[in-house]
Amino acid sequence: MKILFIGDIFGNPGRRVLAQRLSSLIDEQHVDVCIANGENAAGGRGITGNICKKLRKYGVQVITGGNHSFNIADNDPSFMDHPTVVRPLNYPPGNFGKGSTVYTLEDGRKIGVVNLMGRTFFPETLDCPFRSGMEAIRELKKQTPIIFVDFHAEATSEKIAFAFHADGLASAVIGTHTHVQTADERILPKGTAFLSDAGMTGPENSCIGMKPGGVISRYLLQTHIRFEPSDESPVISGVIIDADEATGKAILINRVYERITLI
Ligand SMILES: [Fe+2]
Numbered sequence: 001m002k003i004l005f006i007g008d009i010f011g012n013p014g015r016r017v018l019a020q021r022l023s024s025l026i027d028e029q030h031v032d033v034c035i036a037n038g039e040n041a042a043g044g045r046g047i048t049g050n051i052c053k054k055l056r057k058y059g060v061q062v063i064t065g066g067n068h069s070f071n072i073a074d075n076d077p078s079f080m081d082h083p084t085v086v087r088p089l090n091y092p093p094g095n096f097g098k099g100s101t102v103y104t105l106e107d108g109r110k111i112g113v114v115n116l117m118g119r120t121f122f123p124e125t126l127d128c129p130f131r132s133g134m135e136a137i138r139e140l141k142k143q144t145p146i147i148f149v150d151f152h153a154e155a156t157s158e159k160i161a162f163a164f165h166a167d168g169l170a171s172a173v174i175g176t177h178t179h180v181q182t183a184d185e186r187i188l189p190k191g192t193a194f195l196s197d198a199g200m201t202g203p204e205n206s207c208i209g210m211k212p213g214g215v216i217s218r219y220l221l222q223t224h225i226r227f228e229p230s231d232e233s234p235v236i237s238g239v240i241i242d243a244d245e246a247t248g249k250a251i252l253i254n255r256v257y258e259r260i261t262l263i
Pocket of ligand 1: 039066067068152176177
């Protein structure tokens with residue numbers, strides 16, 4: 001099964017890039033299922049039900065999240081109940097939404113998707129992603145051998161450690177959140193595809209999506225200056241994984257990084 005994962009979609013430029021390029025990329029690469037991290041799709045911070053609908057129209061089939069999953073601009077969290085939307089599993093019980101799902105393709109094939117959040121450098125008090133993540137993977141494996149994990153985290157060490165922990169059980173563990181694509185894609189010894197960070201689908205000429213001026217000022221002045229989203233030099237950033245349908249093990253991992261001229 002060929003899986004295309006799109007790294008953090010950032011605001012309007014990220015959405016426009018997908019509107020223009022996603023369907024042709026899916027065709028060219030013979031993608032079976034497209035998963036995307038959408039936690040920054042609304043103005044660079046958060047997501048809405050309306051944006052989820054747009055992403056589905058562009059070709060995204062499952063939408064994952066992160067620390068901004070609960071920033072819902074229109075205050076309507078009902079879209080989180082949709083079977084194709086997940087947010088980090090290890091938030092405390094009582095929050096909206098769910099942390100894992102099984103998506104069924106038109107031909108009946110299934111893929112399990114788990115969304116986790118790391119704990120290093122985050123202020124949130126979260127359950128252990130290692131324990132809750134493995135429990136979720138084992139549960140989904142009862143329905144399908146193919147399991148995709150979006151591990152939303154700041155620290156590469158935490159993402160790498162989890163990938164080795166899940167090696168042989170998950171088909172892929174792909175990091176998100178930093179908005180900077182790493183070049184460490186590989187297949188681990190027992191068959192799990194891994195990349196520390198899939199990068200950002202959004203404005204390349206930016207400080208992780210925001211106009212550099214405000215970010216530089218915050219560093220210089222040490223005051224809370226409001227950041228403004230950039231819209232310069234949009235890119236599509238992500239990764240393609242091919243997983244063996246019988247064993248669930250990865251047989252290929254390739255990064256995707258394309259500069260797009262919007263028309
Ligand atoms: Fe994030």
